[in-house]
Amino acid sequence: MTLMYRKTYALIDCDILENNVKDITSKYDYKYYFGVVKANAYGHGDYIINNLIKGGVNYLAASSLEECLRLRKRNAEIPILCLEPIRQEFLDICSINNITITIPDMDYFKEMDLSLKLTVHIKIDNGMNRLGFKDKNEVKEVYEQLLNSEGINLEGIYTHFGTSGMWDKHFDNGLLTFKELTSLIDLTKIPIVHLGRSLTLVQHPKPDFVNGIRLGIIMFGFDQKMSEPKGLRLIKRNHYLKKHGISPITYTNDLELKTAFSLHSEIMCIKDVKAGQYVGYGAGYTATQDIKIGIMPIGFADGLIKQNQGLNVIINNKEYPIIGELGMDMTTVLIDENVKLHDEVIIYDDIKKRTKELGISAYQLFTLISTRVPRVYKEKNKLTEVNY
Template identity: 30%
Template sequence: MNTRTRVTIDREAVRQNVASVFARSQKQIFAVVKNNAYNLGMLEMVGTLMEAGVYHFAVAEVYEAIEIKTNFPDSYVLAMNPATQFEVARDYGIALGIPSVDWLKRYQADLSNIELHLKVNVGMNRFGVSSLEEAQAVLEVVQEQQLCLTGLYTHFPLADEPGADHDGQVERFLAIANVVRTQHEFTYMHAENSATIVKHDERLAFCNYVRPGIFLFGYSPIEKMDWLVPSMRMTTEIVEIREVGADEHVGYGTSYTTDQPLRVAVLPVGYGDGVVRGRSALPVLIHGKPYSIISKLFMSHTFVAVDSTVEVGDEVVLYGDGIEIDDITRTGTANNSEQMCARSWRLAHRYL
């Protein structure tokens, strides 16, 4: 374990973000916690969310749902990827997403006593029915087989793209949802992801749940949200300082060459620990002062140009204290979800 690099996750920040999403949406929350809750720790984050009043969760795979249901039997969990573990889903009370008419017809005999959510495809072309005819074909199978269809949902892939036709995707959802919900009673209707929640689209007022992911952990896929509280802080320490002369290379190859004498601090962390190379677009903080990353990030090391006030053993802030994941994302060199999910659990973690 890399104990020199430490990750601190603030559970109170998560609770504050939940309260803010509740206040802005005025709806219940279906929390997206796939990929180990954005790599912040599935059990710790689900427990924190439940303390904050969230009891419904969406994951990608059945094994993630099992982890939640095993530890939090009072939770409600939807596994969204196409699944075939039907006995397991029944045993644990896991709801499954309907990815297509073909999937439903193929497995209709296996789906008794499993809650199902019908997904509508509005343009991502990943999962879901793409037309009213397909949606009504699903309703026919549900009625014939007396299946338990309780949910209706979609995903808006253009919600965080400036100038994209998000409005058109909402209309595609409504063209199907407004018909099928007159033909079938749905307990759970969820369409608004993090980027859609802040649009306050009255056309989606019939949805009784929002389905945020990264908002809950304090980060925004769109413009900066001052009301979000970042939940993660990541620090390391300086293990070596080198005095490098002019016209010297730093790191592998010749990607960085000094044009004057330079004091270089070596950090014991790199992309092997999940610090993405796009992180070098912004400085790190040492004693509250910004210092530039130089050369490329390497598997186990990062180089920073420093001054005479910096010494071996000093703490270096990689994320937090005003330089956040979102800031790196907005440089166009990385993605906030990517940065969170890339982080290695070889690093020392603690929860506040």
């Protein structure tokens, strides 16, 4: 199948990703669908961007210039927005490579060379206190100077919400703050206005002045559906919302998304361990009876965190527990006589279940998997291995 010597890899189903995006873009009406593919496309790897584009993504966004340039190598045409500010001395690289930059505040703007041929988006801080302008007069000044500048193309304006506003007023306040901070400019003169991310898309209506949405975790199979409170819980909730003046959210949606990521390894050695003998570092596991164990070439350097100890892996459709201390490169699984040398091990393929078991978010689970682990892409029936 692949060139890999060590049989540990993440399998990514590109067709699923493409269908996810098709489903989203057909059910929510925006003009610009940004595929947020920072951190190597949420751990799935940049290779997938062309599947996202086939699904309907028409703009990409990443965190750093390094990430954006890697994306540019994979696709020469698609516009790419860098979400974090890029140091001024590298802006010519953005110009050459058609990378759209974010202007995060006045300090940054004052240092900019306005004769550069650049496409820019202004970032507004609606209360999160990370990146963005917080003063409407500054927004006006920047907007006017950009519109009158020779080289700069003021293409977009955006903000990012710190919470989904399910239990707090921050989302509502943030939206009002955005409107207030942009009240001295003509938003219709800026081609792309994008405020939200996955949760915003499914939980809040699209304001009429908005035409772009940034899709992140939702593309990777997280539809963000929640069960709507019922009975007494619903009454209590409505009372809470009314009391605090919080606008209601949409709990559920028609999306039919799937996750596309699974982590695989193999049984590279099998050992018999007698009752009373220990297994692994720190003698972290002692056999209480005669057992059979399998050693897998995967460890914490691959992103398999300690909390996986005790959780199950799947071999030949049967579950077996991980035992002992996880090593940097090797992990032990308690097996039986049905397991043979070189049998494939699915470390996990049910991402939602695994994140619950580990007590971490899917964002973390995906991005934990290090670049030491090759990504194998399944498209139709073709497999492609990529090492990052």
